[in-house]
Amino acid sequence: MKDEEIGAIARWVHDARKPLNRISMQAELVKMALNGDIPAEKAQDALDKIIASTKDCSHALAEMMEELANGKTE
Amino acid sequence: MLTVLLVDDDPEFTEVACTIIEFLGHDILTAANLAEAREWLTKETFDHILLDFMLPDGSGVHLFDELDALPKRPKVTLITGHPSVRGIIKGLCGPNIDYLVKPIQREDIEAALTGKKEKPNSGGPRIKKYFGHLIGESAPMKELYKLIERVSRTSANVMLLGESGVGKEVVAESIHAASDVTGPYIATNCGAFSKELIGSELFGHEKGAFTGAVNRKEGVFEQAESGTLFLDEITEMPIDMQPNLLRVLENKVVIRVGGTKTIPVNCRVVSATNRKMEEIAESKVLREDIYFRLAVFPITIPPLRERKEDIPLLASQFITDFNQENGTRFEWEETQLDNLMTYDWPGNVRELRHFVHRAGIMSDPDKTDIELPKTIESPFAKKQSTSPALEAGRTIEDVEKELIYATLEKVNGNKTLAAEMLGISTKTLYNRLHAYGDLSKDES
Numbered sequence: 001m002k003d004e005e006i007g008a009i010a011r012w013v014h015d016a017r018k019p020l021n022r023i024s025m026q027a028e029l030v031k032m033a034l035n036g037d038i039p040a041e042k043a044q045d046a047l048d049k050i051i052a053s054t055k056d057c058s059h060a061l062a063e064m065m066e067e068l069a070n071g072k073t074e
Numbered sequence: 075m076l077t078v079l080l081v082d083d084d085p086e087f088t089e090v091a092c093t094i095i096e097f098l099g100h101d102i103l104t105a106a107n108l109a110e111a112r113e114w115l116t117k118e119t120f121d122h123i124l125l126d127f128m129l130p131d132g133s134g135v136h137l138f139d140e141l142d143a144l145p146k147r148p149k150v151t152l153i154t155g156h157p158s159v160r161g162i163i164k165g166l167c168g169p170n171i172d173y174l175v176k177p178i179q180r181e182d183i184e185a186a187l188t189g190k191k192e193k194p195n196s197g198g199p200r201i202k203k204y205f206g207h208l209i210g211e212s213a214p215m216k217e218l219y220k221l222i223e224r225v226s227r228t229s230a231n232v233m234l235l236g237e238s239g240v241g242k243e244v245v246a247e248s249i250h251a252a253s254d255v256t257g258p259y260i261a262t263n264c265g266a267f268s269k270e271l272i273g274s275e276l277f278g279h280e281k282g283a284f285t286g287a288v289n290r291k292e293g294v295f296e297q298a299e300s301g302t303l304f305l306d307e308i309t310e311m312p313i314d315m316q317p318n319l320l321r322v323l324e325n326k327v328v329i330r331v332g333g334t335k336t337i338p339v340n341c342r343v344v345s346a347t348n349r350k351m352e353e354i355a356e357s358k359v360l361r362e363d364i365y366f367r368l369a370v371f372p373i374t375i376p377p378l379r380e381r382k383e384d385i386p387l388l389a390s391q392f393i394t395d396f397n398q399e400n401g402t403r404f405e406w407e408e409t410q411l412d413n414l415m416t417y418d419w420p421g422n423v424r425e426l427r428h429f430v431h432r433a434g435i436m437s438d439p440d441k442t443d444i445e446l447p448k449t450i451e452s453p454f455a456k457k458q459s460t461s462p463a464l465e466a467g468r469t470i471e472d473v474e475k476e477l478i479y480a481t482l483e484k485v486n487g488n489k490t491l492a493a494e495m496l497g498i499s500t501k502t503l504y505n506r507l508h509a510y511g512d513l514s515k516d517e518s
Binding site (some may be wrong): 014017018020021022023024025026028029031032034035036037038039040041042046049 | 084086087090091093094097148155176177178179180247250251255256257258259316
């Protein structure tokens with residue numbers, strides 16, 4: 001694998017990690033809501049955002065695959 | 075409480091992180107880039123900065139010079155999206171910098187802000203909390219979990235019976251957690267209000283309802299809409315207030331004190347008392363009609379002495395909590411936990427928790443050993459020794475002395491009876507006590 005390819009992948013991975021970070025934090029909110037630390041309706045909101053973030057993440061990965069397949073690393 | 079600045083360009087992340095950090099009891103301000111961060115630094119003093127490594131207008135590392143120039147340099151934790159950045163950061167900023175790697179968990183933030191390196195629960199098995207609250211694997215607790223699960227699927231009112239300190243409020247919270255309800259959990263103590271104020275606490279009041287009622291107030295029944303209302307010490311409620319409560323329970327509406335409008339209420343009422351069921355019936359502290367409304371589903375919570383096998387679990391959890399709060403690393407020794415199990419804990423889990431807390435305070439914070447006091451003392455219980463009764467190396471005199479005192483205590487100081495139990499003559503017993511210097515001459 002060429003250097004520029006690795007560089008490109010690193011960038012994609014970075015983009016995919018952003019939604020993962022959101023998911024992790026939103027999940028913490030859900031835990032807090034279940035504990036009664038914050039209002040329960042916040043959990044609903046957080047879960048919606050988790051679902052949205054999984055789509056973002058999946059989208060980022062699909063995009064990466066597509067670009068790699070096209071050999072378009074830049 | 076710390077004042078924290080969070081610098082990150084992902085608005086969703088900063089929003090959630092703010093909620094969590096505020097919940098942890100800190101003040102938090104946010105910046106989306108270096109420019110905003112610099113602006114905050116001129117206006118505010120911060121204890122801690124959580125700094126993203128990659129920002130739109132440059133790397134978080136660029137902020138370091140400015141931080142060094144501040145009169146009080148805040149602690150810095152770098153947030154990176156990439157584990158490999160770790161090495162670079164160390165090279166740039168020296169080994170004294172903290173960093174978090176995304177995805178971040180709440181514990182990570184907690185650990186970074188309190189300056190603890192290890193994640194909590196990293197050592198030892200994690201103790202399972204049923205319904206997020208309850209600890210214990212004993213048969214009586216398993217039975218309790220079953221009851222909670224059953225009742226949580228219904229909307230029935232629950233009455234919790236159990237001795238002081240068994241955790242009635244914790245069980246109430248568990249029922250709330252297990253129920254599929256949207257409303258909040260509201261707790262109030264019926265014993266804590268004067269006769270005049272309890273009406274206002276429960277049902278609310280209108281502005282001007284009585285002297286001092288300067289504003290309208292929602293009662294707890296209204297606050298707990300679609301949720302759970304916990305009424306602690308229900309049997310301490312003045313008997314002449316009980317008809318009002320009964321009306322609310324029967325009609326499912328409240329009228330605020332001084333008001334005329336009926337307000338519909340819809341919440342599960344979990345009430346609690348430390349009196350026994352028979353006692354409630356006999357002493358007439360609770361009207362019979364109210365009792366049947368509240369105790370649709372009565373649950374008796376077992377005292378700690380009936381589930382002694384849970385003591386090590388609870389003690390471990392309490393010391394973990396203590397460690398988290400205080401940044402210590404205390405660990406129980408097997409023999410210490412065994413000793414705790416021999417005590418009856420008349421004050422139940424609450425007594426155990428306070429005991430562990432006290433032991434934590436008394437111990438050397440730099441060590442892992444927990445120092446237990448020689449005896450577990452409670453004004454509500456007789457003294458009990460925490461040192462093992464029989465241990466190799468103790469002198470026979472010592473053990474004998476302890477045995478004599480324990481026996482005397484058991485028979486309330488009746489020496490004839492004690493001597494009989496010990497299988498010695500009364501004279502021998504007196505002689506021994508003399509030798510311990512515990513008898514005045516005229517007594518012998």
